[in-house]
Amino acid sequence: MKTLVVVGHPDVANSSTQGFFKHAAKEEPQVTWHVLRAPFDPLKEHQLLWEADRIVLEFPLYWYSVPAVMKDWIDQIFDEELLGESGQRLAGKEFGVVVTTGRALKEFAPGQSQGFTLAELLRPLQALANETKMTYLTPLTIGQFTRLGKKERLELAVSYRQYLTAEKPGHLATSVAWLVERLNKLAKEHEDQAPGYLGLVAVLLDNQEQLADLGVNLTLLGEDD
């Protein structure tokens, strides 16, 4: 499966958040990390989108929607040439969203300071996916990245890599399957540590329902980065 990450940020080079994601994405060979810079070459952009099985828009939330550079890209690139005469040329692909917010995630709720959920605020992207017959993935939402501690960042790196590459990201069974696959791979690559990795595999498979608490597995996996 090929994943295209489309990054919309006015100053990616100086974004520690995007630097973190870029580093994590590098671990996944089937992922193309594509930073938007105007002017766009429609032919090249269309080719990237056609080749991807999963398209992920990644951006910081600016005034409750995508930054201008990403809206510019959407307005210019999502045309009849891209979608085909039938409008179905992207049909069947998966369409994901990785969004970071300066506010804490809990503020995005009725009765909280931001008043609306992120699911609601991202409706325009969901509607775009619907219109182009792509499957909308539950967005991966990250609040106040710079305040995350080391353990939280390692967990995020795993969640992010799963979001880009796992089947049905966000589902528990997906997380387990994805971790088991990666741990088995690590066991083969690092024979000296194989017993430890394979032990974790056994724990995972025995305790799928308690996965959320097994922060230690995520931490160990992250240390290989």
Add this chain to the structure above:
Amino acid sequence: MKTLVVVGHPDVANSSTQGFFKHAAKEEPQVTWHVLRAPFDPLKEHQLLWEADRIVLEFPLYWYSVPAVMKDWIDQIFDEELLGESGQRLAGKEFGVVVTTGRALKEFAPGQSQGFTLAELLRPLQALANETKMTYLTPLTIGQFTRLGKKERLELAVSYRQYLTAEKPGHLATSVAWLVERLNKLAKEHEDQAPGYLGLVAVLLDNQEQLADLGVNLTLLGEDD
């Protein structure tokens, strides 16, 4: 009351819809019609926003949100300089949205082709109004402008002028008060037709609850344009 209409459209000069709105807005002396063109002069933009009592964003819906030029303007102009250290410098102003769609309005609903209501799709602008402590006005939504007949266009011109200038636009009492004021003004300006205008005023005041059906009044008012 001063109203600022901020028009975001990639090619305003060739838009018959925006030409129509511009013509209608000209009838209202307290309205400033401001077409966005990058690059923006932040000082000038801030001044326009500070001076307005009602700020109306007017645009065609592009991929379920504002066109890129308007997002660019929002991202660049809505900064700490505009909002002040307390973030309250626009507080108390009214914030409206005039949005045109290529699809029929009835398609914007769960179970219809567009899946979501325009109210939902416009949440990012509503959230911006909330965050800056402006009063969000019910958006004025126009579907498939080019298919509107003459009578519908005249009615729209009246609705639009009310949206820009009337207190509490969209409320029935507002429509009546606004029409009565305009008809009285016309009666003074055109003495020969005064009895007709004043007759309409009497009909309006006697039949407020049936205003929606009194298309003839709107049509007559429109003919003065």
